[in-house]
Amino acid sequence: MNQKGRKRRWFLLLPVLLAIILVVVGLGWKNATLRKLARTGPLIVFVSILPQKYFVERVGGRRGKVAVLGGPGQNPVSFEPLPKQMAALAEADLFFRIGVPFETALIDRIQELNPGLNMVDTREGIPLRPIEGAHQHEAPERRRNAQEPESVERNEMMDPHIWLDPLLVKIQAETICRALVALDPINQAFYEENLRLFQAELDQLDRELAATFRAAQVEKIMVYHPAWGYLTDRYDLEQIPIEVEGKEPGPQQLAQVIERAKQEGIRVIFVQSQFDTRTAESVARAVDGKVLTLDPLAEDYLTNLRQIAQTIARGF
Known part of the structure; x- marks a missing residue:
């Protein structure tokens, strides 16, 4: 076959090859999407402290299996996870950070164990405050700008105890809901209804606490x-x-x-x-x-x- 014939043959085969490539890529995307949409088992979720477990379970319900790094009686300043916890993290779908001190030392190790782990910072959208008793030269403002999420990495002396304000927990619950929906979109309505009910209870709690402190x-x-x-x-x-x-x-x-x-x-x-x-x-x-x-x-x-x-x- 002369050179002209070979070129003509490749020219005729090119559309076929392109079609095959598109089909293979398309099937791969479709299968990955179907696997994501048709997830049958619960999402494996890790959190740092027990209150977060409650938050995730309220939003995720039966669709989430939640494990806690720092269990009852553990000090979140000095906590060190067990080897079996780190092994379990290697199989997790989601890890919700909240800013407690022990997380900082673990993040690199967790990412090495599970590079595909979805790590979500629940401080997103939270106006952080300086912690009392820290260095006196810290930023004088009581609350950081909620539009500056990078500030949570800049300043380790910001107060991590964001779960102790019910109205800030509403924001954290929204972050949790978005992360669950991103991994399990077929159950979006389920998560969003759970979020709505939980936030209503947080509003009621806020009213009760205000009344209790005011009366006393x-x-x-x-x-x-x-x-x-x-x-x-x-x-x-x-x-x-x-x-x-x-x-x-x-x-x-x-x-x-x-x-x-x-x-x-x-x-x-x-x-x-x-x-x-x-x-x-x-x-x-x-x-x-x-x-x-x-x-x-x-x-x-x-x-x-x-x-x-x-x-x-x-x-x-």
């Missing part, structure tokens, strides 16, 4: 660890922390805390079971007061927030 005339609370800034901001309270930059106060700082408590007429010190309570007990003895325990990490979120508000109110 709560203005200032002294706490060991400054976990409650979003809660106190929401309900026009002030938290006074004992802890300084994440550490036990020194003798001079402790004396200042005790003097402040006396000046403010504070007789109740609020602590968390995840932290050593001895310093708080020393302050309570010095002001002839008492120590009460609050748990910001309990799983049953709505019940726990009501109990927290009632415990704080009883202290007044």
